Amino acid sequence: MFRGTRQGLGCFVGWGSLMDHWDVIVIGAGGAGLTAARHARAEGASVLVINKSFVGRSGATITSGGGISVAGETLVKLGYDVDGGDTEENFIHDTIRSGHFLNDQRLVESMVVGVGEEVSYLRDKGVRIGVTKKAPGHSSGRGIHITGPDMQRAVTSIAVKAGVRFREDFQSAGLLTHDGAVVGVAGLDRRTGEVEAIHGRTVILATGGTTSNWRLRTAPEELTGDGHAMALAAGAELIDMEMLQFLPCCLVAPEIWRGLQFPWTIGPQAGVRAWLLNKYGERFLARWDPERMELATRDVVAAASATEVLEGRGSPSGGVYLSWAHLPRDVIDNFPRWSKSYSMDWRWQGFDMNPLIDRIRAGYAIEVAPAAHFSLGGIRIDVDGATGVPGLYACGEATGALHGGNRLSGNAGSQMLVQGRQAGLAAARAAKSNTPPVTGQNWAELKETIEAPARRDRGIVPLEVKQRLTGLAETALAPVRNGVMLGKALEELRDIARNALPELANRTSDPGYNRDWSDALECQASVPVIEAALLGALNRTSSLGAHQRHDTTGSRPERLTHSITSRQGDELVYKAEPVKFSLLAPAA
């Protein structure tokens, strides 16, 4: 039998054996999870990273635009030739103002102060870094650029070299607990169909956002909020879950292009004066931001577009029109000459976009709509990634309140790196003083819940429930919401929880690669995640940033509050908690 050292693997005696344990288990292998894993290893912890599919080939990091915000003065210290007059304080203030003061200001400060060190580390590791000269929404250039695939490759290889171990195709579905502390994770090995418990002294949730619960989205397939659901069940809180960032001007059709932000990147985002039009041909942004029009901030453009659709002035596919027809064709033809993102052959990411460009050249508008892009709300943490539940940490897009009500470009990259480090260090240090984990008291119960869809001979097809859930989120939690729709959605969701979840059944008995089974577990996770967002949205009765209410007239409540949801027995409960302004208060 192997006896590991503290630097090694821990006592590893067999798969699924309750005697095994790791110092730190990280769930999720995107930028935040792998950064956490590296830092935990550097503290001497044994680290296992668990991922739902292939490590390095899933998660949102790969799809990221690649921006990482860093204050100019920090970049100058690192030797970059940028505007050194841009201070950390400016960066903090920009982030809080753009977040409509809903940010947890301690998290903002931690990100701003901590990001330089992480960037310096990546540069020393030879990662290709570009410097951003002008970043939208920031008062300065403020930032660097590492493409999504480059970043994912870098954090993966760095983690491997650091001695991190991996478990792939393992779908985590519940946290093991003992006397209120988290002692590991239970889940499904998707390859074999085994349901297993993996024990650890600490667990870090780095499972990304919840954007896969929407149909039109920029995000990858797997972000159902598994970590959020596990955190809730273990006693952690979710914060501001109604806050979801939509990226305006994404393609709605055809299917193969749905959710691509291509039109946005050759339009308003690039400063190209394309027009957004409703079915009457009106430039409706005149009603929202007459000065900046289509160049308004993305939360405004998203809300304006969604309002046109809601009020019956949209295009046939449920969007609005983005048009370049008033511009000479040269503007489009010469765009790749000055854009860094495009080559003359109009290939974008994995696609040949020539057919779309031909339509634009021929004078047609393109149908676009806001797509679910980034979860601003999430698991509540402190600056060390601690959730308040002993042994449980979280980092990256899975967490909430750093960005408040709207996120500046590049801040997700900084969040991922800094929160990854904080959670990795804190979990590794906590693991040193924790006693070795004992068997999770809830293991039998979790195993039962995870295996249930495979045991039922007949029942409801999981994908049908998944489609109901995404349809419900898409409609009620759109960029523009109203109380009636939110209330109806909550009723339907609770009906699904009561009547559909207990009936989910796999259609094939083959345990390995059983997609129905994975879908069923994702449905179980999505329900509380969507419920928390609905509760937040219902209770926030006025508009704020990414949360726009169509049924109120914009009067602000006297006190700005966070939406906090937690589990009490079988129920999710909501409470409002005043926002603290430790660094910057809104002007009276």
Place this chain on the structure above:
Amino acid sequence: MSGAVTIHIRLRRDEDAARLTTFELPEPSVAGISAESWSGASVSTALQYLQRAVDPGLAYSLSCRRGLCDTCAMRIDGVVTTACTVPVHDGMVIEPAKPGIFLRDTIVELSLVRKARIGPEGQQGPVAHD
């Protein structure tokens, strides 16, 4: 023309021999796909539809849907490419990227961390560390 198309997928599960199986895709509106024709939908969308409506055991991988993560790499009409970026056409042939690393149906072993992996299909013993 009805808009229905026929595609061929090499399926292989467990120790079975691989077999090329023919599937009919009804026109997109019937399949619940928002495209005027299947040329507006990707191979990944077709696989999703088939798993949902025809063969619940069909295995495929999909993540980013934009040709970046490569998890959906497979051999399409003889060329290894990403299924999420290739439009469907009548008569197309879909196979695992490489027979030697096949796991199930269209899924192949694409792990980037194989040597550092633990678990039933990874390394079976403790791993030396640095």
